Amino acid sequence: MADRVAVVGAGLSGLVAARNLQTAGRDVVVFDKGRRPGGRANTRKHDDHRFDHGAQFFTVRDERVRPLLNEWLDAGVVAPWNGRLIRASSSEVEPAKEAARYVGVPGMVDLALALASELDVRTGVRIETLLRKDRAWWATDTDGENHGPYDQMVIAVPAPQAVPLLEAAPDLRSKAESVTMAPCWAVMVDFDTPTDLDFDGAFVTAGPISWMARNSSKPGRPRTEAWVVHAAPEWTRQYWNVDRSELPALLLQEVANRFGRLPPVGFTRAHRWGYALTEGSTPGEVLTDPELGLGVCGDWCVGGRVEGAIVSGIDVAQRLG
Numbered sequence: 001m002a003d004r005v006a007v008v009g010a011g012l013s014g015l016v017a018a019r020n021l022q023t024a025g026r027d028v029v030v031f032d033k034g035r036r037p038g039g040r041a042n043t044r045k046h047d048d049h050r051f052d053h054g055a056q057f058f059t060v061r062d063e064r065v066r067p068l069l070n071e072w073l074d075a076g077v078v079a080p081w082n083g084r085l086i087r088a089s090s091s092e093v094e095p096a097k098e099a100a101r102y103v104g105v106p107g108m109v110d111l112a113l114a115l116a117s118e119l120d121v122r123t124g125v126r127i128e129t130l131l132r133k134d135r136a137w138w139a140t141d142t143d144g145e146n147h148g149p150y151d152q153m154v155i156a157v158p159a160p161q162a163v164p165l166l167e168a169a170p171d172l173r174s175k176a177e178s179v180t181m182a183p184c185w186a187v188m189v190d191f192d193t194p195t196d197l198d199f200d201g202a203f204v205t206a207g208p209i210s211w212m213a214r215n216s217s218k219p220g221r222p223r224t225e226a227w228v229v230h231a232a233p234e235w236t237r238q239y240w241n242v243d244r245s246e247l248p249a250l251l252l253q254e255v256a257n258r259f260g261r262l263p264p265v266g267f268t269r270a271h272r273w274g275y276a277l278t279e280g281s282t283p284g285e286v287l288t289d290p291e292l293g294l295g296v297c298g299d300w301c302v303g304g305r306v307e308g309a310i311v312s313g314i315d316v317a318q319r320l321g
């Protein structure tokens with residue numbers, strides 16, 4: 001019988017790990033607490049509105065990711081985004097560095113959905129404890145249901161969420177504990193009329209905003225004037241407890257202060273990401289304990305970002321193989 005493997009987390013790291021382990025002949029099940037896979041590379045739908053409210057795009061530098069990229073481009077679940085991007089400090093604006101940038105189509109989440117379609121992914125299941133007993137793993141969810149036994153366990157969640165699941169491996173747990181992740185308020189907005197902004201995306205290097213993008217400039221999106229604005233970590237921490245309904249006006253005022261008057265707002269929503277991006281140093285590699293049949297992956301292991309998540313999924317599957 002094939003070895004049974006459980007993966008906790010259906011973000012891109014967990015899905016890539018699961019896919020590679022399944023390809024290597026394992027019997028794999030993936031659990032995620034969310035309503036659907038994708039984690040931070042997700043897309044929010046409200047009636048006709050669609051917004052990539054987490055990861056905006058990804059780049060590929062690692063040769064191990066290129067074959068996957070080509071496969072996704074051929075399948076049409078990923079496409080290049082040729083938006084006009086700028087880098088804006090508090091006083092200056094310059095064109096952003098040239099780079100090949102890719103997005104999921106028609107939303108960032110569609111990459112995760114394509115990966116998940118070939119896997120046994122169980123959503124709405126939050127794993128609370130992991131137990132290693134008689135050389136096997138058992139997982140208990142928050143409804144008290146036990147899942148197992150599994151020969152191997154992969155934890156593919158943000159570092160602070162991995163810590164309570166790593167009781168059986170104190171060395172790996174202390175590495176996860178040393179990683180900090182910055183929060184991010186994201187505001188989704190559809191304007192009634194086009195804005196005067198002459199860019200599709202801005203890396204903002206100072207002040208309350210860290211990034212904003214015309215979501216509708218990405219391929220396959222509805223042609224409305226839909227934007228996503230991300231607040232900088234310090235601003236997010238300062239406004240962490242502000243009511244979700246009041247947050248959009250506050251952040252959009254900051255956008256107007258920096259880039260000028262905005263048209264009337266048709267639709268807005270705010271989303272609070274608790275663990276958006278890795279801050280400071282990372283372990284630099286995925287964490288494994290072959291004796292325990294345990295692997296830990298996720299963007300935070302290798303430096304953050306979508307490509308890091310994908311690389312970590314490839315690595316953890318290889319090391320457990």
Ligand SMILES: Cc1cc2nc3c(=O)[nH]c(=O)nc-3n(C[C@H](O)[C@H](O)[C@H](O)COP(=O)(O)OP(=O)(O)OC[C@H]3O[C@@H](n4cnc5c(N)ncnc54)[C@H](O)[C@@H]3O)c2cc1C
Nearest residue numbers: 009011012013033039040055056127276298299305306309
């Ligand atoms: C606002 C924002 C902007 C970003 N912008 C970019 C960008 O432009 N480019 C880029 O490359 N990257 C960007 N990133 C980072 C990128 O989204 C991440 O690097 C990547 O998606 C992480 O994937 P992951 O699989 O490591 O983790 P995640 O996507 O966080 O997946 C972890 C999954 O685990 C699940 N989970 C957690 N705990 C449990 C539990 N106990 N039981 C069950 N399930 C659990 C969660 O629901 C989640 O689905 C951004 C992130 C944010 C939030």
